[in-house]
Amino acid sequence: MNKYFLIIVTFAILLFLGCSEDTIEADVFGSISGVVTAEDTNEPLNNVKISTSPASNTVFTNEEGKFSISNVLVNSYSVEAELDNYNTEFEGVEVLEGLTSEVAIELVLSNTGNGAPSTPVLLNPVDGSVNQLLEIEFAWNSIDPEDDELSYTIQLRNGSTNEMEEFQIVGDTTYTVNNLSLETNYFWQVSAKDELNESVSSEISSFTTFSAQNNPFLFIKRIDGNSVVFSGANSDEVNETTDANVLQLTDESKNSFRPKRNNNVGKIAFLRTIGGENQIFTMSLAGANEQQITSTVPVAGFRQESIQFTWAENGQKFYYPNFDKLYAINNDGSGLSQIYQTNDGSLISDVAVSSFNPDTIILKTNDVDGYNVRVFAISQSSGQLLYTVLENQLGAVSGIDVTANMDKVLYARDVSGSENGDYRIFTSRIFEYNVNTQETSVVETEVIAGENDLFPSYSPDEGRIILTRVLNNQGAIPSIYLAFLNDSDDNDELFTNALMPDWE
Incomplete structure (x- = not known):
């Protein structure tokens, strides 16, 4: 009987000692710091809401786009960046004991609620016109609902050679092309684009230069x-x-x-x-x-x-x-x-x-x-x-x-x-x-x-x-x-x- 009693007492002591070790282990911490910039301009973004998953602290970026979260338990986290008019972005980071983990986040403008520009209307030269000069001022019109600055692309194709030329224009709705060929049928189209939406293209128009x-x-x-x-x-x-x-x-x-x-x-x-x-x-x-x-x-x-x-x-x-x-x-x-x-x-x-x-x-x-x-x-x-x-x-x-x-x-x-x-x-x-x-x-x-x-x-x-x-x-x-x-x-x-x- 004494023998069995001794075994039971020994097992209880070991169990007690194991439980006591778990409760006295100390928590360990690191920190997270980083910067948030705009993806298109690389400029720092202010007042971006920064949070983590698993949850830690919530902070906001300063005017330099920087943030810092201290006393973060050692763990793997997903850092979330939120700002109005931008898509929410996530970036993974590993927090290590006593160290600061760096993270850089780029936010992309959201097109939520931002309308695409209207389909360009081709004004000059008129579709099907003939005897056009070898120097032509192309003109068109397109409207953006938010008055965003628009960029345009003119595609001009020589109907005789099929050679395609492209001209990039920002803001203006006219553009002059010279040195066109005599007695040639040309085809042209204008595409309009703002910063957030896909480009929209006009109908294809044609004209013929003079003989x-x-x-x-x-x-x-x-x-x-x-x-x-x-x-x-x-x-x-x-x-x-x-x-x-x-x-x-x-x-x-x-x-x-x-x-x-x-x-x-x-x-x-x-x-x-x-x-x-x-x-x-x-x-x-x-x-x-x-x-x-x-x-x-x-x-x-x-x-x-x-x-x-x-x-x-x-x-x-x-x-x-x-x-x-x-x-x-x-x-x-x-x-x-x-x-x-x-x-x-x-x-x-x-x-x-x-x-x-x-x-x-x-x-x-x-x-x-x-x-x-x-x-x-x-x-x-x-x-x-x-x-x-x-x-x-x-x-x-x-x-x-x-x-x-x-x-x-x-x-x-x-x-x-x-x-x-x-x-x-x-x-x-x-x-x-x-x-x-x-x-x-x-x-x-x-x-x-x-x-x-x-x-x-x-x-x-x-x-x-x-x-x-x-x-x-x-x-x-x-x-x-x-x-x-x-x-x-x-x-x-x-x-x-x-x-x-x-x-x-």
Whole structure:
């Protein structure tokens, strides 16, 4: 019996000692500290509510986004960060005895209650529009219900090449794109996005850029010492004031001038200086496929800026001067022939013909100083003089043109009568000669004292003329004007810093 009693007492003592050890073990603690920032800006967030699971203490971040929780029992915790307008975030952390565990939390803006922007409405260019310029200001509209700042993406696809371009815009609802391609169909779409919502996209719209065929005017501009050929459109037809649809056609590193268009063959002819000589070239209406026509006999005469040539025989030939001789050449460079020579050695400076009467050629001649001008008509077949338009007048004469039925001849003459070594023109005015009545009349324009009207030519409908207007001082900048023959008060400036106009 004593034996069993001893065993029971021993077991009870061991049990008591084990229970006593559990109750006297001390709790151990660590701490948690951290920072809360905005995910999109990385800026610290103030007054963020910080709590843990399992529960410990609840604290709030300061202005630096920092927080600290002390006396946290050693354990594994999930730290919770809450702030209005942000998604609640959780971050795991292990608390160790006597140590501070660091945690960094990024909060993402919540889109709860924040509406997406409206679907963009495309305003310009209008869907399906044609003859658009090669520089376009795209315009659209989109509204955000909370007035959030919106960012936009324009996608622009070239319908010919399928090349896609993207343009990023913040805030603005307009954006200008230049260097578009001629005669090309484009497709465009705008996407709008705020900071919280997915982007919304507009419908796809299309437009077509203008064709060079629609640019009836040719002219030159001076660039870095060279003449460069351009085309352009009537300002009234494209809602522009001046310089409408201006398109550069020749390389500015080459001297190219006196452009002349022929619609029968769909080409532009022009003069280009090659090795000190002026040669006739042709190109497409868009400025491609250049071809040299003349070579052995260049275009030559008095002053490069005064000399002219012409298309002939419905675009199949060219007539051009070489000093005192007039030549014809086929539009492919073959068939060169001399068709006329002055009998007094005077220089041929200008030539004009009509497709309705191919046998009659109008010529302008002058001496080596540019004066003693004659304008007259000859028969190509016989070489005989048909009639004289102008002679025995002092002063310079610039440009000649003729109506389709050869009943009127247009030219400009310096009425000041000045003849000087610098070939300076002081008071150039436009005149029209009536072949039937043999009378000459002044074409009234809005030109004023101190200005010159130069190199006039008829419009295709022959009711208007196009001309170069420039102040008479040296180095003045010229412009091209459109004038109505029967309305002296209706002159429109078409192109600035431009000269040598042609209109077909």
